[in-house]
Amino acid sequence: xxxxxxxxxxxxxxxxxxxxxxxxxxxxxxxxxxxxxxxxxxxxxxxxxxxxxxxxxxxxxxxxxxxxxxxxxxxxxxxxxxxxxxxxxxxxxxxxxxxxxxxxxxxxxxxxxxxxxxxxxxxxxxxxxxxxxxxxxxxxxxxxxxxxxxxxxxxxxxxxxxxxxxxxxxxxxxxxxxxxxxxxxxxxxxxxxxxxxxxxxxxxxxxxxxxxxxxxxxxxxxxxxxxxxxxxxxxxxxxxxxxxxxxxxxxxxxxxxxxxxxxxxxxxxxxxxxxxxxxxxxxxxxxxxxxxxx
Amino acid sequence: xxxxxxxxxxxxxxxxxxxxxxxxxxxxxxxxxxxxxxxxxxxxxxxxxxxxxxxxxxxxxxxxxxxxxxxxxxxxxxxxxxxxxxxxxxxxxxxxxxxxxxxxxxxxxxxxxxxxxxxxxxxxxxxxxxxxxxxxxxxxxxxxxxxxxxxxxxxxxxxxxxxxxxxxxxxxxxxxxxxxxxxxxxxxxxxxxxxxxxxxxxxxxxxxxxxxxxxxxxxxxxxxxxxxxxxxxxxxxxxxxxxxxxxxxxxxxxxxxxxxxxxxxxxxxxxxxxxxxxxxxxxxxxxxxxxxxxxxxxxxxxxxxxxxxxxxxxxxxxxxxxxxxxxxxxxxxxxxxxxxxxxxxxxxxxxxxxxxxxxxxxxxxxxxxxxxxxxxxxxxxxxxxxxxxxxxxxxxxxxxxxxxxxxxxxxxxxxxxxxxxxxxxxxxxxxxxxxxxxxxxxxxxxxxxxxxxxxxxxxxxxxxxxxxxxxxxxxxxxxxxxxxxxxxxxxxxxxxxxxxxxxxxxxxxxxxxxxxxxxxxxxxxxxxxxxxxxxxxxxxxxxxxxxxxxxxxxxxxx
Numbered sequence: 001x002x003x004x005x006x007x008x009x010x011x012x013x014x015x016x017x018x019x020x021x022x023x024x025x026x027x028x029x030x031x032x033x034x035x036x037x038x039x040x041x042x043x044x045x046x047x048x049x050x051x052x053x054x055x056x057x058x059x060x061x062x063x064x065x066x067x068x069x070x071x072x073x074x075x076x077x078x079x080x081x082x083x084x085x086x087x088x089x090x091x092x093x094x095x096x097x098x099x100x101x102x103x104x105x106x107x108x109x110x111x112x113x114x115x116x117x118x119x120x121x122x123x124x125x126x127x128x129x130x131x132x133x134x135x136x137x138x139x140x141x142x143x144x145x146x147x148x149x150x151x152x153x154x155x156x157x158x159x160x161x162x163x164x165x166x167x168x169x170x171x172x173x174x175x176x177x178x179x180x181x182x183x184x185x186x187x188x189x190x191x192x193x194x195x196x197x198x199x200x201x202x203x204x205x206x207x208x209x210x211x212x213x214x215x216x217x218x219x220x221x222x223x224x225x226x227x228x229x230x231x232x233x234x235x236x237x238x239x240x241x242x243x244x245x246x247x248x249x250x251x252x253x254x255x256x257x258x259x260x261x262x263x264x265x266x267x268x269x270x271x272x273x274x275x276x277x278x279x280x281x282x283x284x285x286x287x288x289x290x291x292x293x294x
Numbered sequence: 295x296x297x298x299x300x301x302x303x304x305x306x307x308x309x310x311x312x313x314x315x316x317x318x319x320x321x322x323x324x325x326x327x328x329x330x331x332x333x334x335x336x337x338x339x340x341x342x343x344x345x346x347x348x349x350x351x352x353x354x355x356x357x358x359x360x361x362x363x364x365x366x367x368x369x370x371x372x373x374x375x376x377x378x379x380x381x382x383x384x385x386x387x388x389x390x391x392x393x394x395x396x397x398x399x400x401x402x403x404x405x406x407x408x409x410x411x412x413x414x415x416x417x418x419x420x421x422x423x424x425x426x427x428x429x430x431x432x433x434x435x436x437x438x439x440x441x442x443x444x445x446x447x448x449x450x451x452x453x454x455x456x457x458x459x460x461x462x463x464x465x466x467x468x469x470x471x472x473x474x475x476x477x478x479x480x481x482x483x484x485x486x487x488x489x490x491x492x493x494x495x496x497x498x499x500x501x502x503x504x505x506x507x508x509x510x511x512x513x514x515x516x517x518x519x520x521x522x523x524x525x526x527x528x529x530x531x532x533x534x535x536x537x538x539x540x541x542x543x544x545x546x547x548x549x550x551x552x553x554x555x556x557x558x559x560x561x562x563x564x565x566x567x568x569x570x571x572x573x574x575x576x577x578x579x580x581x582x583x584x585x586x587x588x589x590x591x592x593x594x595x596x597x598x599x600x601x602x603x604x605x606x607x608x609x610x611x612x613x614x615x616x617x618x619x620x621x622x623x624x625x626x627x628x629x630x631x632x633x634x635x636x637x638x639x640x641x642x643x644x645x646x647x648x649x650x651x652x653x654x655x656x657x658x659x660x661x662x663x664x665x666x667x668x669x670x671x672x673x674x675x676x677x678x679x680x681x682x683x684x685x686x687x688x689x690x691x692x693x694x695x696x697x698x699x700x701x702x703x704x705x706x707x708x709x710x711x712x713x714x715x716x717x718x719x720x721x722x723x724x725x726x727x728x729x730x731x732x733x734x735x736x737x738x739x740x741x742x743x744x745x746x747x748x749x750x751x752x753x754x755x756x757x758x759x760x761x762x763x764x765x766x767x768x769x770x771x772x773x774x775x776x777x778x779x780x781x782x783x784x785x786x787x788x789x790x791x792x793x794x795x796x797x798x799x800x801x802x803x804x805x806x807x808x809x810x811x812x813x814x815x816x817x818x819x820x821x822x823x824x825x826x827x828x829x830x831x832x833x834x835x836x837x838x839x840x841x842x843x844x845x846x847x848x849x850x851x852x
Binding site (some may be wrong): 132 | 728
């Protein structure tokens with residue numbers, strides 16, 4: 001593999017080709033996947049989860065010894081039945097679970113080789129590097145403009161010109177610019193459901209985070225809006241590392257490069273998406289993706 | 295058909311199941327509640343407004359045998375106020391019908407109202423030329439005009455060409471002079487007095503320090519002389535004006551036949567009640583209503599206007615809001631956002647809720663003990679030692695009244711603010727935190743704006759309670775008659791230590807403390823109406839602000 005020397009886009013293509021070539025191989029343990037692609041390790045925006053367990057109220061363990069690595073500038077999809085812990089893991093990446101009383105964890109999560117639970121790390125600075133899009137679109141009751149620049153405003157940015165540029169760039173990236181450029185100062189609550197979710201994406205990417213976490217971003221949207229957002233995710237991975245939680249397996253196959261299957265709080269299998277769906281190594285995965293349960 | 299019969303035969307429980315009886319039952323109670331409120335409001339509205347509506351003056355002639363007459367007279371004239379059945383039965387066991395007349399001329403009769411049995415009246419007439427005169431003292435005069443004797447001896451008889459115009463202009467001149475006298479005595483002489491008081495205080499302060507007393511004393515004496523001269527000049531001016539007030543004389547004849555005179559300086563306004571057209575009545579209605587709003591009270595508050603009370607209520611409510619809203623909101627933010635939800639917070643919350651149920655007089659006593667005596671007393675001994683033993687802040691005043699009211703209404707604000715903050719969704723908070731905002735930034739940018747409509751609801755409730763409260767205010771600063779307003783043009787413009795008047799207390803005072811409750815009754819209704827209108831206006835303003843905000847941050851939970 002010589003992809004280390006290629007540009008991100010070229011590398012992306014390379015990955016797809018290599019995954020297609022790898023389709024024949026089966027029975028690869030999860031850990032081995034990472035080991036076989038050393039070119040991805042050590043990249044700057046790389047999420048590494050090592051032996052991570054997570055409990056809600058002390059006795060309720062919802063994640064069991066997860067170990068995984070998420071490559072830079074790729075779309076990684078978390079799939080699995082409801083309550084399998086995929087959203088919990090996603091929300092651990094930017095420590096949103098800290099807001100819940102009585103949670104505890106073991107093991108480590110590294111973002112860009114930095115332990116996110118490090119005492120010296122400000123959780124705010126971590127969240128500034130990680131954008132998040134939620135299942136239910138949650139625009140603030142402010143104008144479209146103010147929604148997009150919110151993360152910059154709270155960071156103290158006052159330069160008007162820069163804010164204007166950020167609004168235009170972010171809305172263009174979220175494919176919302178054409179629809180909203182004449183009504184930037186109208187309330188965001190006047191937008192349609194799909195537009196609201198794209199606005200939330202624009203808001204999440206406004207201060208150019210390294211990672212974009214998406215928690216079932218299309219679950220409340222109609223097929224047309226979903227298609228738009230999926231198209232958008234494919235665009236976004238050119239600049240961001242995207243982790244997406246989805247219930248929709250077609251969606252996972254459409255947008256993701258890598259996929260991880262969770263069941264009962266355990267990571268069952270993680271592989272390139274085409275590989276995982278066409279030739280899963282684990283029985284549970286096969287049962288799930290073929291619709292035999294769940 | 296079978297379904298129908300089945301329904302008839304259904305058990306009691308089944309028939310009740312759809313809930314129709316409860317719809318009627320619950321609706322009935324609501325209807326009763328609404329009816330009571332509508333009835334109360336319409337009583338106040340009708341009675342409050344009819345005070346300003348000019349009524350015809352009826353002249354009654356008593357029968358030969360009647361003993362109701364005043365002295366030997368067989369005549370009375372006045373506004374018909376009431377027609378009723380006397381509860382004391384006559385020999386035949388019938389209730390006796392009677393009327394109540396507002397006869398005015400309290401200075402002559404010694405009473406303002408007169409009950410007369412219907413059986414005593416032989417004739418009722420509505421004389422066209424009878425005059426109703428509003429006076430500075432003794433209430434209204436109801437009489438026939440005779441003549442006007444102007445300064446310089448010029449006399450005009452009633453009925454002559456130009457009599458009404460001359461009387462009108464004489465009354466207007468008198469009113470202007472009265473305003474001028476009041477300006478001189480209260481404004482200019484008041485200023486001189488304040489200056490003298492200041493000198494006295496300076497002297498006293500110097501004596502307390504015992505240093506350079508002689509020098510200060512000498513200076514003060516010189517200044518005092520200048521002030522004394524100025525005072526005498528002003529007093530002479532006022533005296534000259536007062537003398538002019540007595541120069542025009544109005545002669546009139548009562549229906550009893552007695553001829554009397556009164557100086558024009560005592561008259562405020564006049565009109566011929568039985569000559570008024572509808573338009574005239576309407577214009578009279580509005581001018582009297584306006585006078586009620588902007589004039590100062592006269593004759594133990596039973597005549598004149600209620601401006602000081604209206605103004606005092608408004609200012610007190612406003613200051614209360616300024617004090618209570620930040621206090622309550624900040625406390626609620628801690629309780630809702632920062633405090634760890636547990637037993638302690640639950641106890642605090644229950645305690646806050648219960649505070650809202652403490653009788654208001656308890657707050658009044660607390661305000662008197664803590665704010666007035668302890669805080670006010672300390673302020674006096676620290677900052678105004680030279681004025682002691684006369685208290686400055688150590689007595690009831692606007693500030694202490696507002697603080698007491700704020701304390702009383704703070705639970706309302708805390709409870710509604712907490713609800714408002716809780717209504718801001720978790721998704722919204724998470725979105726803000728995920729964008730890299732701190733907890734406080736999230737509260738500041740997302741939670742408080744989102745909860746603002748609910749916070750304003752709390753403010754409205756607090757205002758309604760604060761503006762309508764009387765009992766605690768009687769202890770901490772409200773008075774029957776305040777000589778000065780809490781806001782004026784004398785530095786420092788806002789006088790928080792001053793006592794003030796309040797519409798709620800005004801109602802109590804008029805209705806239950808005034809010597810002539812019959813004369814005060816119309817004022818009670820009018821004042822009640824005004825207090826209700828004031829509360830409604832304040833609330834409407836707050837609701838308008840809330841609607842504007844709700845449009846801006848639409849989260850329509852309130």
